Amino acid sequence: MGLHDAAQVAKLVSSGRLPGLAHGMGRSYGDACLNPGGQLWLTAGLDRFIAFDEATGRLTCEAGVLLRDIQQLAMPRGWALPVMPGTQQVTVGGAIANDVHGKNHHHSGCFGDHVLRIRLVRTDGSTLECGPGLQPGWWAATVGGLGLTGVIVEAEIQLRRAASAWLDTETVPFSGMQEFLQLSDGSETAWEHAVAWIDCLSGPLVRGLFMRANTAGPQARREPAPRALTVPFVPPVPLANRLSLRPFNALYFHRGRMKAGRTVIHGAAFHHPLDALHGWNRLYGPTGFFQYQSVVPRDAGRAATEAMLAEIARAGEGSCLAVLKTFGARAPCGMLSFVRPGVTLALDFPNRGARTLALFERLDAIVADAGGRLYAAKDARMPRALFEAGYPRLDEFVAFRDPGISSGLSRRLLGS
Ligand SMILES: Cc1cc2nc3c(=O)[nH]c(=O)nc-3n(C[C@H](O)[C@H](O)[C@H](O)COP(=O)(O)OP(=O)(O)OC[C@H]3O[C@@H](n4cnc5c(N)ncnc54)[C@H](O)[C@@H]3O)c2cc1C
Structure with missing residues (x-):
């Protein structure tokens, strides 16, 4: 209605x-x-x-x-x-x-x-x-x-x-949770935005690209935002699959490393890259996908993230859309707000049925042990006990x- x-x-x-x-x-x-x-x-x-x-x-x-x-x-x-x-x-x-x-x-x-x-x-x-x-x-x-x-x-x-729709950005390749956390901490005061793309198959080694940005001044470039493309149909099999994931991630990481450094980009490209690919979800094929987003308290963040990434790499699951970031100290105003101070990991997983769900159970156990929670907006399957424990x-x-x-x-x- x-x-x-x-x-x-x-x-x-x-x-x-x-x-x-x-x-x-x-x-x-x-x-x-x-x-x-x-x-x-x-x-x-x-x-x-x-x-x-x-x-x-x-x-x-x-x-x-x-x-x-x-x-x-x-x-x-x-x-x-x-x-x-x-x-x-x-x-x-x-x-x-x-x-x-x-x-x-x-x-x-x-x-x-x-x-x-x-x-x-x-x-x-x-x-x-x-x-x-x-x-x-x-x-x-x-x-x-x-x-x-x-x-x-x-x-x-x-x-x-x-002042403008543009951002002054910096991309820094990193390796390991310790380096990621140092970059996050070091960016808190001087950078408005900070996020990392990670290679979800790199396991506890956690290689990735740390991206930080500040609003550019009014003198910044004024070209329009990037044009959007469309995925025109649902392919019969997921295009984001095990065969494509490893080479894609390696290529993305090495390309990012080559282009590391500072540049000015449109805010839409930094904040909403998927908005430039209409129907991107179709790439997961007819069985679709899940997203799994957790947050764990800061003191457990390193060990829990390494353990989750080890499980994901062992299972050979995940996708090129894997994001790691830290939340700051500010407590949210909602009783059921997801955010809490700590480390958040968000990944898409093509739906491979029982195998994918079994992996989520192992990830749930790590999140629960670390005293963390899952994001209800991204969830279609979390167990009630994890929800109750995560949202006091x-x-x-x-x-x-x-x-x-x-x-x-x-x-x-x-x-x-
Ligand atoms: C590509 C992509 C990237 C995303 N990135 C992020 C991210 O970075 N951070 C993040 O937090 N989320 C992110 N999300 C999730 C998204 O921002 C949230 O799920 C958001 O709530 C969706 O808004 P919507 O208008 O589509 O609401 P819906 O998905 O339609 O509804 C979401 C919830 O809001 C309720 N609702 C909607 N309208 C009203 C209303 N008028 N009154 C009361 N309740 C209402 C619905 O009942 C439902 O419970 C992302 C989603 C996508 C697809």
């Missing part, structure tokens, strides 16, 4: 007999945005800008507005979203409900840290406003609340000043759930 007008949402969401769920752009990798057997309330029609104060950078908009559209409105006026996930094809409601993070957590925190107020509609027809300092329980439950506390219809966001504020959260809302994920991990 499509939602088109914030004023009508209360009527629509309170009239359903089946439990419903808000659905933004469906960019979550698993069942957080799905509701098999129930209703989906499509929020893409809630796409209006309501107010923008160019002097203060305060933007009010409906919850189906895309982050891409906010950037297009704000950047020519010298403003930008302070936190951008790896794709711009995400709604404001989805970004709040997963309290998404970018490559600048150490600098700017999570998306929710920049939201000043939201309007939430419940399936009993009531509407409430919350924000930092305004109905703090509802606020903390809804930011990162996986859409389970109500439908966000409107948000007010504080943008940040941005779960009991507190449950009191704020909307009984008329349910998702595949909530039934799997919360029992309803």
Whole structure:
């Protein structure tokens, strides 16, 4: 069911007999945005800008507005979203409900840290406003609340000043977790953005390319963002497979090493490389793929990451999309926000059925032993015990759930 007008949402969401769920752009990798057997309330029609104060950078908009559209409105006026996930094809409601993070957590925190107020509609027809300092329980439950506390219809966001859409970047090849952690620590104060691509088959040796960036000045180049390509069909077998992975990773690493150093690139190429390849998910073929994203506390980060990468290399699984980064000390505002200080590893895995799931069980054990957690936005299979252990504020959260809302994920991990 499509939602088109914030004023009508209360009527629509309170009239359903089946439990419903808000659905933004469906960019979550698993069942957080799905509701098999129930209703989906499509929020893409809630796409209006309501107010923008160019002097203060305060933007009010409906919850189906895309982050891409906010950037297009704000950047020519010298403003930008302070936190951008790896794709711009995400709604404001989805970004709040997963309290998404970018490559600048150490600098700017999570998306929710920049939201000043939201309007939430419940399936009993009531509407409430919350924000930092305004109905703090509802606020903390809804930011990162996986859409389970109500439908966000409107948000007010504080943008940040941005001199240009371009970034001054530096790429540094590294080898080993110790070198990665030194680079991360050494980049915290002087660099806004930091992230590493790693060769997931390099095992505990962990070779990769560390990339850091700062917003370039207004004198930076002004060419348009790179043009997008499209994967036109689903190949019968995954193109990202065991045979292609090893040579691709070796080539990517050595090419990156040759081109290491400083350069100026468009922010979209740095933050959202996959947005330039429409339908990239088709490369995984008809059986699709999983993403597995964990975060483990900093003191366990080195050993746990090495152990996970050893398991992945032994299994010969994984893909060229493997990302390693650290989260900073800033605690997120949501009860179920994923981010915590520590080391996060995110990898795509082509779905090879039982073999892939068996590998995840071994990775789960490492994450659990390290006191870590998995990202619900990227999950389609985590065991309930791992979810409960990883999210200690779960009991507190449950009191704020909307009984008329349910998702595949909530039934799997919360029992309803
Ligand atoms: C290529 C790619 C890169 C990514 N990189 C990152 C990254 O770097 N960091 C990161 O944190 N995430 C990342 N993600 C995940 C993505 O940012 C999140 O899953 C985001 O929440 C998706 O937003 P959406 O609008 O598609 O929402 P959906 O996926 O449709 O929904 C996500 C959740 O939000 C809820 N929701 C949506 N709209 C509303 C609303 N109006 N009111 C209440 N609840 C609502 C849904 O019920 C669901 O629980 C990435 C995803 C992709 C595909």
